[in-house]
Amino acid sequence: MTVLLYIGLIIFIIGGIGLLIAAFRTSIMWGIGLILIAPAAIFYTVLHWKEAKNPFLLQLFGLAVLLVGSSAGGTS
Secondary structure, eight states: OHHHHHHHHHHHHHHHHHHHHHHHHHOHHHHHHHHHOTTHHHHHHHHTHHHHHHHHHHHHHHHHHHHHHHHTTSOO
16 A cells, blocks of 8 residues: 555645645745744644645645555555
């Protein structure tokens, strides 16, 4: 099930890039904050849920695929 691991990782990364784009659309300071300070993503998601909802849910889906792939054997 290595394929699921890679698919989940790709989906998770795309969600992260989407969250970064949404932060930069809000303001340049939010975007820089997401790049430099890891917990800023949590604060941004909570404070700007309307903009961050879709990328956040995409990251959750990618994480779920990663977990399914890792629990199904991880190697093949």
